Amino acid sequence: MTIQETLSQHIKVAFSKLYQAELNTVEFQSTRKEFEGDITVVTFPMLRVVKMNPAQLGEDLGKYLVEHVDEVKAYNVVKGFLNIVIDDVFYLNFFNSIKDDNSYGFKPQSEKAIMVEYSSPNTNKPLHLGHIRNNLLGYSVAEILKAAGHKVYKTQIINDRGIHICKSMLAWERYGNGETPKSTGLKGDKLVGNYYVKFDQEYKKEITDLVAQGTPEEDAKKQAPILLEAQDMLRKWEAGDKDVVALWKTMNGWVYEGFETTYKNLGVDFDCYYYESDTYLLGKEFIAEGLKSGVFFKKEDGSVWCDLTEDGLDEKIVLRADGTAVYMTQDIGTAIQRIKDYPDVEGMVYTVGNEQDYHFKVLFLILKKLGFDWAKNLYHLSYGMVDLPSGKMKSREGTVVDADDLIVEMSNTAKELSQELGKLDDYNDQEKQTIYNTIGLGALKYFILKVDPKKRILFDPKESVDFQGNTGPFIQYTYARIQAILRKADFDTSITQSLSDTSLHEKEKELIKQLELFPEVIQNAAQNHSPALIANYTYNLVKEFNSFYQNVSILGADNQNEKVFRVQLSQAVANTIKNAFGLLGIDVPERM
RNA sequence: GGUGGCAUAGCUCAGCUGGAUAGAGCACCUGCCUUCUAAGCAGGCGGUCCUAGGUUCGAAUCCUAGUGCCAUCACCA
Numbered sequence: 001m002t003i004q005e006t007l008s009q010h011i012k013v014a015f016s017k018l019y020q021a022e023l024n025t026v027e028f029q030s031t032r033k034e035f036e037g038d039i040t041v042v043t044f045p046m047l048r049v050v051k052m053n054p055a056q057l058g059e060d061l062g063k064y065l066v067e068h069v070d071e072v073k074a075y076n077v078v079k080g081f082l083n084i085v086i087d088d089v090f091y092l093n094f095f096n097s098i099k100d101d102n103s104y105g106f107k108p109q110s111e112k113a114i115m116v117e118y119s120s121p122n123t124n125k126p127l128h129l130g131h132i133r134n135n136l137l138g139y140s141v142a143e144i145l146k147a148a149g150h151k152v153y154k155t156q157i158i159n160d161r162g163i164h165i166c167k168s169m170l171a172w173e174r175y176g177n178g179e180t181p182k183s184t185g186l187k188g189d190k191l192v193g194n195y196y197v198k199f200d201q202e203y204k205k206e207i208t209d210l211v212a213q214g215t216p217e218e219d220a221k222k223q224a225p226i227l228l229e230a231q232d233m234l235r236k237w238e239a240g241d242k243d244v245v246a247l248w249k250t251m252n253g254w255v256y257e258g259f260e261t262t263y264k265n266l267g268v269d270f271d272c273y274y275y276e277s278d279t280y281l282l283g284k285e286f287i288a289e290g291l292k293s294g295v296f297f298k299k300e301d302g303s304v305w306c307d308l309t310e311d312g313l314d315e316k317i318v319l320r321a322d323g324t325a326v327y328m329t330q331d332i333g334t335a336i337q338r339i340k341d342y343p344d345v346e347g348m349v350y351t352v353g354n355e356q357d358y359h360f361k362v363l364f365l366i367l368k369k370l371g372f373d374w375a376k377n378l379y380h381l382s383y384g385m386v387d388l389p390s391g392k393m394k395s396r397e398g399t400v401v402d403a404d405d406l407i408v409e410m411s412n413t414a415k416e417l418s419q420e421l422g423k424l425d426d427y428n429d430q431e432k433q434t435i436y437n438t439i440g441l442g443a444l445k446y447f448i449l450k451v452d453p454k455k456r457i458l459f460d461p462k463e464s465v466d467f468q469g470n471t472g473p474f475i476q477y478t479y480a481r482i483q484a485i486l487r488k489a490d491f492d493t494s495i496t497q498s499l500s501d502t503s504l505h506e507k508e509k510e511l512i513k514q515l516e517l518f519p520e521v522i523q524n525a526a527q528n529h530s531p532a533l534i535a536n537y538t539y540n541l542v543k544e545f546n547s548f549y550q551n552v553s554i555l556g557a558d559n560q561n562e563k564v565f566r567v568q569l570s571q572a573v574a575n576t577i578k579n580a581f582g583l584l585g586i587d588v589p590e591r592m
Numbered sequence: 593g594g595u596g597g598c599a600u601a602g603c604u605c606a607g608c609u610g611g612a613u614a615g616a617g618c619a620c621c622u623g624c625c626u627u628c629u630a631a632g633c634a635g636g637c638g639g640u641c642c643u644a645g646g647u648u649c650g651a652a653u654c655c656u657a658g659u660g661c662c663a664u665c666a667c668c669a
Binding site: 554 | 595596597598603604605606607608609611612613616617618624627628629630631632633634649650661662663664665666667668669
């Protein structure tokens with residue numbers, strides 16, 4: 001039972017005893033720092049039950065609690081706020097109960113699984129900063145859901161089908177001279193990305209030529225030979241043309257290899273992969289079924305639609321007149337396929353940018369109409385764009401921040417800073433590089449994850465990512481300092497001390513209170529699908545610890561008991577930092 | 593135009609189911625390294641919480657209307 005539950009029970013009893021009235025809920029908040037106390041009871045809502053002066057009510061309750069509850073040591077009332085002082089013993093006992101629990105705050109895994117989809121890139125474009133936000137969010141939410149007690153499968157849908165793929169294939173055939181990632185030394189995704197850009201350049205050139213010859217621009221856009229050729233290629237692909245499919249496989253293979261490298265560098269992973277080219281057919285099957293059951297209807301031209309006007313939305317196409325699949329078709333197929341493959345999955349989270357809010361609203365609704373009961377547990381983890389000072393990122397205009405480049409830049413910045421400080425001089429180059437990567441990535445990940453997912457992020461490549469203040473490195477630094485202390489502590493820290501006669505330093509108590517919050521924060525973050533809550537919690541914990549660290553001597557404590565306790569407390573904080581950062585996908589260094 | 597999201601200090605962001613004098617970081621200004629790592633600590637400066645109404649003992653938070661920015665309203669994915 002938590003202290004709040006204990007207090008709540010007693011207050012209810014007090015109410016019936018003192019006023020013969022029944023109280024349903026008690027409202028608590030943590031006591032503001034300028035007042036004495038640990039927990040505050042807000043008396044105003046109680047005035048509905050008994051009509052009396054809030055200050056007097058506070059006095060009565062405070063007096064009752066001191067008399068009847070062991071943990072309550074003292075109280076004071078300020079303007080209807082009853083501030084309760086909790087006995088140090090309570091906090092010490094609590095601390096002893098968690099100090100050896102390496103997975104404190106984490107719930108054991110249940111049988112129910114959630115599938116988290118993220119990344120889901122376009123195979124023509126190398127990953128950029130926007131994908132980084134997606135990947136970090138998806139990975140982190142998956143980890144948070146695990147910590148909150150869910151079984152989780154991480155997955156993605158790879159957009160490997162359609163005209164856009166043919167564009168880079170065609171450009172490569174025409175201008176590639178047989179180039180491969182090996183022959184050029186380029187990452188596969190970058191190589192293919194270049195040909196996608198090349199296609200666009202040639203396409204524009206052809207349009208210009210046509211216009212110069214007198215073709216209206218609208219027509220020129222449709223008649224450019226290179227585009228017609230790409231469309232022809234798509235038809236061949238759909239017909240299963242051997243050569244086209246072989247090329248498609250080869251080039252996609254290059255891209256996947258390139259992506260895997262980026263994922264590895266970014267520290268994200270997946271349990272399973274889905275390919276649009278595999279699932280769109282299943283989607284079609286269910287469209288046919290839905291047509292029979294009346295969920296969908298057919299228009300005169302043969303196209304299939306879903307009428308969502310009763311739900312306040314429009315009609316939505318789910319199959320083209322020529323019978324080919326649209327985006328929605330394959331998403332329906334993918335969802336159903338996943339549940340078939342993983343029957344323990346009871347819900348899914350889709351990490352996709354907020355420009356697709358409407359799409360997912362419709363998708364979820366259609367799945368519900370099709371009668372899948374898991375459809376009620378679908379969640380669109382919608383997040384805001386990452387903007388640059390120059391505006392939106394556009395691949396074709398070259399105004400993107402490339403993911404690989406950014407990761408390298410970050411660790412270079414970490415390297416420069418670290419070398420200035422010179423604390424790692426006795427490490428070899430490889431060890432140093434590992435730490436630079438940890439810090440650089442930590443800065444980047446924290447910078448992105450600390451912001452509420454639904455808000456847009458303005459990213460200034462030159463100034464945005466800082467290493468001081470509310471940043472990843474600040475928190476990593478605190479962790480590293482604690483490790484230094486633990487290395488120096490030459491005694492057994494695993495013992496459990498009887499602490500009944502110890503009195504807590506104010507900073508120690510604050511730290512324990514902060515630790516106490518962790519399990520609740522995890523649950524909250526899971527419910528809200530928000531890594532930002534974990535990030536902010538960790539920051540508060542670390543601020544509190546740093547204040548403790550600077551104001552209180554840990555290894556220089558007055559007596560052995562106190563020294564052991566402080567080291568143990570530091571250890572528990574370090575452990576919590578590590579676990580919390582793990583939920584964000586951020587590593588912590590032993591030294592920095 | 594319809595729908596959805598966002599709006600808090602010069603900048604980047606917190607602010608949980610309404611609660612005490614709205615909090616951090618950066619920037620700017622003061623102090624603190626012969627003592628556990630100064631990527632730190634202690635303090636100062638800085639706010640009509642977009643506007644106007646409403647609900648309430650109490651509103652940055654909830655409701656209504658408006659303003660601004662963004663997204664979306666494709667037989668593109």
